[in-house]
Amino acid sequence: MKKNARLLKILKFKECFLFIIEIIPVSIMRFKRLKHRFLDKVHRLKKKILTWSFVIFFVIIIFILMKIQTYQQLCHKFIDDLSAIDVVYTWVNGSDDRFDQSISKYKTNYDITRYDDKNELRFSLRSLEKYAPWVRHVYIVTNGQIPHWLDLSYSKISLITHKELTRHMEILPTFSSSAIETFIHRIPNLSKRFLYLNDDIFLNAELFPEDLYTNSDGVKVYNAWTVPDCATDCPWVYIGDGTCDQHCNIEECQFDGNDCALNDETEENDDRMFDMPEPVFYEVPKINDTTNGSPIRKLKSIKRKTDVLNKGISFKDYIKKSNFTRTFNFTDEKELKDYVEKFNSKQKTKIRTRNINLNVEKNSPESTSDIFMHSLVYTNKLLNRIYGFKSRYVLAHVGFLLDKDIIEEMEKKFSDEILKTAHNRFRSPEDIQFAFLYYNFLMSETINKTVSEIFDEFDSDNSGTLSDREIRTFLTRIYPIPLDWAAVKYAEQVLNNCSKVFFSDSKTQIEYSTLAYERYEDSKMPVISKDLIENCSIFKEAMLSHFAQRNRYKFLVNSKREMHSNFMMLKSNVTDVIISLDKFRRNPKKFNCINDNLDSNMKEENEMVRNLLEDFYISFFPHQSKFELPDHYRNKFLYMEDFEHWKTQKYILLIICYIISAILIGIFTSYLCAYKAKCARKCIELL
Structure with a gap:
């Protein structure tokens, strides 16, 4: 029995061994098949990932290229703002029906001639291109309107709407130029200093940056008549x-x-x-x-x-x-x-x-x-x-060179008044005149120098002490010329008395070296250090009263205003208009302003004045500028809202086309990779 049981165990073990021997090759084969399938799937997935990565990368590159239109826009923020000057215009077309409907909601009896467009902006841009080609960029601030003749594709011009600039959307729409002027400095990428021009101002002589600002004198101020x-x-x-x-x-x-x-x-x-x-x-x-x-x-x-x-x-x-x-x-x-x-x-x-x-x-x-x-x-x-x-003084009718940093400082000081003006939908007697406030703020702001800073200015040799020569320079700036000898002796006595008190009270004696050439032969001046001046109340007060208060900003009031600007009030009297325009022809100047004050009841005369004005402009600027479309073209859209809607649809369509193109390219690439062997074989056969 024991032998039989043992034989049975041996037989079962043999059968198990044979079964294992038979199943191992089959399992190995199945494992190889599964491995090949897995690797094949991984390979395919890898190809798909690479393909779609290429597609996404391609779409991103296209999108970036669509956003960055020119190299100038890419490098715009790296341009030196100190040397670059942009120009900002404010413009409105009162002849537009949509504008008439908008303004009628808030005011029915408005003066239509005030907002009438007589093509002043077109000829002003022509004059700017002719006489100030150094201008970096031109921005036109509008309520959303687009001049039908303006070439929006020109790289040196941009149209900016009120919505893009104001921080208080409730003030829109606004029909007040005073309100608009409070936020024009917020234009993106605007230069630090920019020239603000009304559309009724044109140039008729060479304009240089030095006519507006120099590093030595600061900003040029052109005054006219008193307030x-x-x-x-x-x-x-x-x-x-x-x-x-x-x-x-x-x-x-x-x-x-x-x-x-x-x-x-x-x-x-x-x-x-x-x-x-x-x-x-x-x-x-x-x-x-x-x-x-x-x-x-x-x-x-x-x-x-x-x-x-x-x-x-x-x-x-x-x-x-x-x-x-x-x-x-x-x-x-x-x-x-x-x-x-x-x-x-x-x-x-x-x-x-x-x-x-x-x-x-x-x-x-x-x-x-x-x-x-x-x-x-x-x-x-x-x-x-x-x-x-x-x-x-009221400012002359010229272009105003404004500094964004100074405007921000002015806004801090007059924030309530500026905000009040911005909320006035129409011009009000309690509006601030922005340019008038800006220039008077610039000319009135002061800073106070310390005694130490004033001392360093007179210490021309940086020796740490004031020599007899430097003291004489100080005295000539506070006393009349010729300098009285009594004044010199008095200053000497004051300094000697102060030095006795100062050095006797001072616990630590500081040694100052006074060079020989700093003293006159018969001089009785003590060693005049900075500490001595700061502790000498009489001399200290004299320094502070005469030299402490300084202008915060540099400026130069130009006394030759008449040489740089012309002004004309355009009225409905045809004879007066002809005479005034002929005066402009006779004596052209850098800045020329033709202001509008037509009588809305005199329609026939106003139409004749319009034609006379057009003829006057053409006599000086007959050729189109780069800011304009050719004669046989005009803008399809006259409002930025419609134009932006069309541009959005255009971009969406372009993106869809680019995505489809990228997908087709990806599919073709993946097909080419999958069947590259067959393709190579067919190419060899064809060859």
Whole structure:
């Protein structure tokens, strides 16, 4: 039994062994088949991944090429903004039916002639191309309209809508140029400094960047006439001049700059208001002499004379800077009053004479109904509150070179007023005049230098001490020329006394080396270090009072405005228009402005004026510019909304076509890879 059981086990083991031997080759074969299938699938998947990667990469490249149209756009942000100057125009076509429907929703009795387009922009661009070819790029800011003649494919021009620039969509649509001017500086890729032009301004002589800005002088300012009077017989030179003018003591004139409130005080306060230091420093008091008043007060009183009209200073400053005490008896009140009245009369006569001589519209300074004039007065009041009362000038009709950084600083200071103007859908008497505010902000902003910085300016040899020569330079800038020897001796005495006090109180004695050539032979000056000046109150105050306050921005008021600009008010009188246009022909200038003030009731005359204006423009600019389409072409779309919709559809269609093309190329490539052996064999057979 045991043998049989053992034999059975051996037989079963043999059968299992034979079964295993038989099944192993079959399993190996099946494993190889599965392996081949798996590898084949992986290979196919790899091909598909590579193919679709190629397709996606191809589509991305095409999309990037569609977005980047030119090499100039790709490198635009790398161009030096300091040297590049762009031009910004604001434009509207009031003859368009859609514009008429839009404006009628908010105002039915608007003046249609104000928004009428007479092709001024077309000829202004021609003049820009002819006389300012250095301009990098031109931006036209519109409410969405497109000039039918404009070549949108030209690389140097871009059309920007209000929607792209404003941060407050609720203010749109806006029909106020004052509101539009508050956000033109937000144009993407706009140069740091840009030239802002109205479409009614054209060039008629060579314009260079140096006519607008130089590194040494800063921005050029072209003034015209003074800001309109705040009331009848109340020019701004009367306001805040220290003399009470009762007829100007009204809210419109800011209550005479508080002059009448000061006049109602005691006689002692009146005398204090006109307290005048000696204009010339001939006898210098000693440092311990207090009978004649503070010596530093007399130091501060010695300043360089300035022209009253050019600087726009008040009567109070004029009195302080004049030789009043030599001509009049200060104790004679009647004589002082006569002098004040005489001064005011002369000032008013000069201002009126200057206004008449300027080539501006005759009713501009006197018109009380013109919103533009009222907004100028409003802006001037705003400037008075911030920078003090003075007679300011309206800018000439030229292009305005604006700096984005300065505009941002101005927006911080006048944010509420700018926001209020931006929310006015139509022009308002309480709008700010943007360019007028900008240039006066630029000319009024100041910075204060420290004593250390002023000391370094006079320390020309960087020795850390002031030599006798450098002290003399300092004295010539605070005293009249010729320099009185008494002033030199007084300064020497002040510095010696300060040095004794300073070095006796100083715990740590600092050694300063004063070179031999820094001292005159008979000099008694001490070692004048920066620490000594900072601890010498009299000298320190003299430095700060004369040299601390500086202009924050560089600017130069150009006195030759008449050489650079022409202005004409276009009216419905045909004869006057012909005469004015002939004056422009006779004397062309860099900037020429033809403003529009047509009577909407005189349609026949207005049509004739339009034809005369067209003929005038063609006589100077007969040839088309690169900004224009050829004569037999015109834009299919006259609104950016329609144009953008068409461009979107075009891009979508192009992308679909590119994707289909890429798929077909991918399929063909994968087919070629799959059957490359057969293809090679057929090619060999054919050969």
